Amino acid sequence: MQNPDDNQIASRRDRRIQRKxxxxxxxxxxxxxxxxxxxxxxxxxxxxxxxxxxxxxSYFASKRDILIAIAKxxxxxFDRKFQEARGLENRAALVELLENAMDIFTERLxxxxxxxxxxxxxxxxxxxxxxxxxxxxxxxxxxxxxxRVSSGxxxxxxxxxxxxxxMGMFAGIVIPVLRGNEAPFTPEKRHQIAQDVVDVLLDGVxxxxxx
Amino acid sequence: MQNPDDNQIASRRDRRIQRKxxxxxxxxxxxxxxxxxxxxxxxxxxxxxxxxxxxxxSYFASKRDILIAIAKxxxxxFDRKFQEARGLENRAALVELLENAMDIFTERLxxxxxxxxxxxxxxxxxxxxxxxxxxxxxxxxxxxxxxRVSSGxxxxxxxxxxxxxxMGMFAGIVIPVLRGNEAPFTPEKRHQIAQDVVDVLLDGVxxxxxx
Amino acid sequence: MQNPDDNQIASRRDRRIQRKxxxxxxxxxxxxxxxxxxxxxxxxxxxxxxxxxxxxxSYFASKRDILIAIAKxxxxxFDRKFQEARGLENRAALVELLENAMDIFTERLxxxxxxxxxxxxxxxxxxxxxxxxxxxxxxxxxxxxxxRVSSGxxxxxxxxxxxxxxMGMFAGIVIPVLRGNEAPFTPEKRHQIAQDVVDVLLDGVxxxxxx
Amino acid sequence: MQNPDDNQIASRRDRRIQRKxxxxxxxxxxxxxxxxxxxxxxxxxxxxxxxxxxxxxSYFASKRDILIAIAKxxxxxFDRKFQEARGLENRAALVELLENAMDIFTERLxxxxxxxxxxxxxxxxxxxxxxxxxxxxxxxxxxxxxxRVSSGxxxxxxxxxxxxxxMGMFAGIVIPVLRGNEAPFTPEKRHQIAQDVVDVLLDGVxxxxxx
DNA sequence: AATGAATGAGGATTCATTCAT
DNA sequence: TATGAATGAATCCTCATTCAT
Numbered sequence: 024m025q026n027p028d029d030n031q032i033a034s035r036r037d038r039r040i041q042r043k044x045x046x047x048x049x050x051x052x053x054x055x056x057x058x059x060x061x062x063x064x065x066x067x068x069x070x071x072x073x074x075x076x077x078x079x080x081s082y083f084a085s086k087r088d089i090l091i092a093i094a095k096x097x098x099x100x101f102d103r104k105f106q107e108a109r110g111l112e113n114r115a116a117l118v119e120l121l122e123n124a125m126d127i128f129t130e131r132l133x134x135x136x137x138x139x140x141x142x143x144x145x146x147x148x149x150x151x152x153x154x155x156x157x158x159x160x161x162x163x164x165x166x167x168x169x170x171r172v173s174s175g176x177x178x179x180x181x182x183x184x185x186x187x188x189x190m191g192m193f194a195g196i197v198i199p200v201l202r203g204n205e206a207p208f209t210p211e212k213r214h215q216i217a218q219d220v221v222d223v224l225l226d227g228v229x230x231x232x233x234x
Numbered sequence: 235m236q237n238p239d240d241n242q243i244a245s246r247r248d249r250r251i252q253r254k255x256x257x258x259x260x261x262x263x264x265x266x267x268x269x270x271x272x273x274x275x276x277x278x279x280x281x282x283x284x285x286x287x288x289x290x291x292s293y294f295a296s297k298r299d300i301l302i303a304i305a306k307x308x309x310x311x312f313d314r315k316f317q318e319a320r321g322l323e324n325r326a327a328l329v330e331l332l333e334n335a336m337d338i339f340t341e342r343l344x345x346x347x348x349x350x351x352x353x354x355x356x357x358x359x360x361x362x363x364x365x366x367x368x369x370x371x372x373x374x375x376x377x378x379x380x381x382r383v384s385s386g387x388x389x390x391x392x393x394x395x396x397x398x399x400x401m402g403m404f405a406g407i408v409i410p411v412l413r414g415n416e417a418p419f420t421p422e423k424r425h426q427i428a429q430d431v432v433d434v435l436l437d438g439v440x441x442x443x444x445x
Numbered sequence: 446m447q448n449p450d451d452n453q454i455a456s457r458r459d460r461r462i463q464r465k466x467x468x469x470x471x472x473x474x475x476x477x478x479x480x481x482x483x484x485x486x487x488x489x490x491x492x493x494x495x496x497x498x499x500x501x502x503s504y505f506a507s508k509r510d511i512l513i514a515i516a517k518x519x520x521x522x523f524d525r526k527f528q529e530a531r532g533l534e535n536r537a538a539l540v541e542l543l544e545n546a547m548d549i550f551t552e553r554l555x556x557x558x559x560x561x562x563x564x565x566x567x568x569x570x571x572x573x574x575x576x577x578x579x580x581x582x583x584x585x586x587x588x589x590x591x592x593r594v595s596s597g598x599x600x601x602x603x604x605x606x607x608x609x610x611x612m613g614m615f616a617g618i619v620i621p622v623l624r625g626n627e628a629p630f631t632p633e634k635r636h637q638i639a640q641d642v643v644d645v646l647l648d649g650v651x652x653x654x655x656x
Numbered sequence: 657m658q659n660p661d662d663n664q665i666a667s668r669r670d671r672r673i674q675r676k677x678x679x680x681x682x683x684x685x686x687x688x689x690x691x692x693x694x695x696x697x698x699x700x701x702x703x704x705x706x707x708x709x710x711x712x713x714s715y716f717a718s719k720r721d722i723l724i725a726i727a728k729x730x731x732x733x734f735d736r737k738f739q740e741a742r743g744l745e746n747r748a749a750l751v752e753l754l755e756n757a758m759d760i761f762t763e764r765l766x767x768x769x770x771x772x773x774x775x776x777x778x779x780x781x782x783x784x785x786x787x788x789x790x791x792x793x794x795x796x797x798x799x800x801x802x803x804r805v806s807s808g809x810x811x812x813x814x815x816x817x818x819x820x821x822x823m824g825m826f827a828g829i830v831i832p833v834l835r836g837n838e839a840p841f842t843p844e845k846r847h848q849i850a851q852d853v854v855d856v857l858l859d860g861v862x863x864x865x866x867x
Numbered sequence: 868a869a870t871g872a873a874t875g876a877g878g879a880t881t882c883a884t885t886c887a888t
Numbered sequence: 889t890a891t892g893a894a895t896g897a898a899t900c901c902t903c904a905t906t907c908a909t
Contacts, residue, residue, distance in 0.1 A: 036892085043893095057355075058355060059272065059354070059355035061270065061271075061272030061273055062272050062355070064877085064878065064879085065878075065879060065880080066877095066878080066879095074894075074895085075894060075895040075896075076879090076880090076895080076896090077880080077881075077882085077894075077895055077896075077897095078893080078894055078895065079880095080879095080880065080881080081892090081893070081894075085879080085880080086878095086879065086880090139354070140351070140354045140355060143270075143347075143350065143351045143354065143413065144269065144270035144273075144351055149413070168439065171439075175441065176440065176441060177439045177440055177441060178439055178440070178441055180430070180434070180439050181430075184407075184427075184430055185434070185439055187403070187406040187407055188403040188406060188407075188430075188431065188434050189406075190406050191402040191403040191404065191405050191406020191407060192398070192399040192402040192403055192406070193402065194402050194405055194406055194409075195398040195399060195400075195401050195402020195403070195405055196395075196398055196399075196402060198405075202354065202360070204360075204365075216395075219391070219392075219395055219399075220399065222438075223391075223396070223399050223434070223435065223438060224434065224438055224439060225438045225439060225440045226437070226438035226440055227433075227434060227435055227436045227437035227438035228379065228382075228388045228389055228391050228396055228435060228436060229387065229388055229389070229436045229437055230386065230387060230388060230389055251868095275902085275903060275904080276903070276904055276905080277903075277904095285869080285870085286869060286870040286871070287870080287871090287903095287904090287905090288869075288870055288871075288872090288905080288906080288907085289868080289869050289870065290904095290905095291904095291905070291906080292868065292869070292870095296904075296905080297903095297904065297905090480777065481694065481776075481777035482694075483692065483694030483695050484694055484777070486881085486882060486883080487882075487883060487884080488882080488883095496890080496891085497890060497891040497892070498883090498884090498891080498892090499884080499885080499886085499890075499891055499892075499893090500889080500890055500891065501883095501884095502883095502884070502885080503889065503890070503891095507883075507884080508882095508883065508884090558776075561776065562773070562776045562777055565692070565769075565772070565773045565776065565835065566690075566691060566692040566695070566773060571835070571837075576837075590861065593861075597863065598862065598863060599861045599862055599863060600861055600862070600863055602852070602856075602861050603852075606829075606849075606852055607856070607861055609825070609828040609829055610825040610828060610829075610852075610853065610856050611828075612828050613824040613825040613826065613827050613828020613829060614820070614821040614824040614825055614828070615824065616824050616827050616828055616831075617820040617821060617822075617823050617824020617825070617827055618817075618820055618821075618824060620827075624776065624782070638817075641813070641814075641817055641821075642821065644860075645813070645818070645821050645856070645857065645860060646856065646860055646861055647860045647861060647862045648859070648860035648862055649855075649856060649857055649858045649859035649860035650801065650804075650810045650811055650813050650818055650857060650858060651809065651810055651811070651858045651859055652808065652809060652810060652811055669871085676872095697898085697899065697900085698899075698900060698901080699898095699899080699900095707873075707874090708873060708874040708875075709874080709875090709900090709901090710873075710874055710875075710876095710901080710902075710903085711872080711873055711874065712901095713900095713901065713902080714871090714872070714873075718900080718901080719899095719900065719901090
């Protein structure tokens with residue numbers, strides 16, 4: 024015979040725990056973004072989260088576990104954003120895809136920064152939390168290009184290369200923001216950039232000799 | 235000057251010291267590339283270089299000093315390669331620029347991998363050893379675009395954006411190699427890629443409606 | 446005394462508290478026996494007792510206090526068993542003494558295992574909770590021997606040595622059970638062993654040349 | 657082409673390392689004997705050995721490794737002492753066996769104390785470093801008894817029980833010394849005790865009714 | 868110049884205990 | 889009373905760096 028409130032209480036407690044976990048993740052993310060995972064100490068994180076160092080271990084099993092949790096989180100945000108984008112119908116859809124991608128970076132700047140830094144040397148993070156998602160986007164763009172190549176709208180470029188080119192352009196623009204060397208995009212800027220990238224992809228920068 | 239041979243002896247000694255420094259740097263580079271700077275230990279490096287751990291300190295003041303030396307080295311290689319490329323005369327020159335850039339990555343893969351990883355979190359490395367060089371390339375490309383925009387050959391794109399787009403495409407193709415997920419380029423592949431990137435930049439992927 | 450029931454209530458509460466204490470002690474004993482005192486954590490004990498870790502501290506002042514409580518308990522059980530055995534009248538009494546001792550080990554195997562382990566390094570435990578009781582038995586046996594030596598039934602052996610020999614034989618048989626390397630005794634085995642030990646003590650293993 | 661002294665130098669260095677290892681083991685043994693393995697800290701050991709805490713780790717891989725080294729050492733001393741004692745020819749041989757066993761305890765008191773304490777809870781230590789050796793002695797005694805039982809010199813006692821009895825008596829006498837509650841044996845005392853134990857085993861304490 | 872040895876300054880993690888509810 | 893949460897104080901261990909030879 025349990026108290027009728029038990030469920031509510033449990034969920035209230037769960038929420039409290041979740042909130043605390045989020046706070047710690049946020050703090051850890053800030054620290055990781057500043058010094059990188061390896062140079063960050065659990066003490067740094069605890070101080071940033073304003074809790075005792077040992078309290079960390081009530082919420083996460085290890086320092087690495089915190090990193091993984093950040094990776095998972097970012098992955099989930101990504102998935103939520105991209106689950107509907109099944110196929111790119113037209114140019115506008117491609118632009119929107121890029122805008123969405125920029126959104127994630129803008130919103131979760133520090134998370135992503137940490138993730139990218141660690142993925143660079145850590146194969147598990149790279150494989151499971153970064154590559155998996157990049158592949159999603161890459162495949163969408165590849166399909167987009169393959170489509171148009173076979174219908175004769177595009178020149179017979181290698182779709183893989185095209186996709187990489189788009190992602191690369193995207194990266195070239197996003198990385199300075201991620202790295203902290205440029206201000207995050209305003210929504211208008213974001214839209215403009217997505218447009219420009221697609222423009223270059225489609226038509227290049229050269230003036231059409233005729234048209 | 236006690237002895238007429240002093241200079242020669244000194245320089246012979248200098249050469250020996252320089253050679254040893256290079257060996258240590260090479261060893262360190264391999265280790266850094268494997269585990270990242272922070273996770274690499276001086277013991278790892280010494281073992282790889284087949285010397286005693288303390289001997290490192292006869293050649294470098296600290297672990298960080300080794301990293302900086304690697305950064306300097308890579309920067310110098312870069313500069314040697316790019317010092318003549320003062321202005322990009324034509325399309326071929328741009329292609330060659332990209333090929334040269336890919337060259338460096340191919341040749342000094344490990345150096346670059348380490349450098350990028352560290353630059354991601356270390357502002358000094360970033361500023362002095364990475365940004366400086368990227369800026370060189372960026373400016374060359376920007377000038378190239380500005381030129382053509384003002385002479386009406388290119389649409390009025392923002393030159394900065396164009397430069398970034400090129401560097402991004404380049405990055406998108408080079409990063410998987412750097413990260414170790416793809417095999418380094420063969421010279422033929424390299425040339426092809428450079429061509430393709432410039433093609434996309436100039437004309438995009440869309441079929442010309444008329445020509 | 447506000448209420449006539451107060452005493453009863455108090456004693457009912459006391460009993461509840463006592464019961465809980467016993468449960469905790471039993472749980473702690475099991476854990477200590479498995480990992481030893483130092484390696485056992487309060488969390489282990491709380492889990493085994495199926496209570497919250499902090500609840501332990503409503504019943505015991507510290508982890509060490511739990512150990513002491515176990516030691517006391519075991520001591521009391523011992524005393525209850527040996528209080529009547531004031532003097533050893535005859536051979537049968539000696540056999541019974543040993544059987545009783547084996548009884549305690551059999552019944553409170555885990556308690557004893559822990560106790561012995563801790564007594565080995567902890568002087569307080571050793572002095573107050575182990576030595577005291579061993580001395581009781583030793584003195585009984587010594588008196589038994591002294592008696593018979595002075596009445597000429599025994600050779601003039603040193604009674605202390607004899608007592609030690611008996612206790613040692615006893616230990617040699619009991620220790621593997623305590624340590625968990627042999628199964629506990631059945632009542633029949635127990636009786637047999639006690640007989641054998643006394644036999645050896647009295648007559649050794651050598652065949653009497655005449656009798 | 658190495659220096660002719662290389663071997664000597666190597667062995668001198670080896671000896672130095674061995675000496676240091678011994679010093680550390682001795683220090684650790686003292687500490688373990690005082691507080692037990694679990695309660696002893698690496699800092700305690702380092703202080704006792706008068707070296708820095710981290711220096712320990714140049715000689716041993718872990719705290720547990722130190723314990724194992726102690727166990728090995730003690731085992732080897734034992735083996736050296738008992739390797740010749742192949743079969744017990746006669747009563748004198750049995751006495752000598754016991755004397756030798758007491759020797760080990762006397763010489764390496766702290767080592768043994770530590771070992772026994774840890775064997776009580778640690779199965780690996782128990783199995784590989786204690787049981788193995790005890791078994792050696794036990795089998796020797798068992799064979800001794802079996803022999804005499806079959807030749808009719810001994811009553812038909814169970815040899816296993818007899819062996820245990822002897823080892824138990826031995827333990828009963830040795831344990832207080834090990835535990836630090838009694839002074840170590842003088843050589844004379846040692847001989848006397850071994851004699852007495854064998855006497856009791858053979859003839860018990862009871863006066864022969866006839867002889 | 869080269870190095871084996873030594874170590875101080877941490878670093879991640881554990882745990883007995885306290886405290887607010 | 890019971891307990892989840894929090895934590896300070898260790899604990900084992902690592903590592904960049906120094907030093908004596």
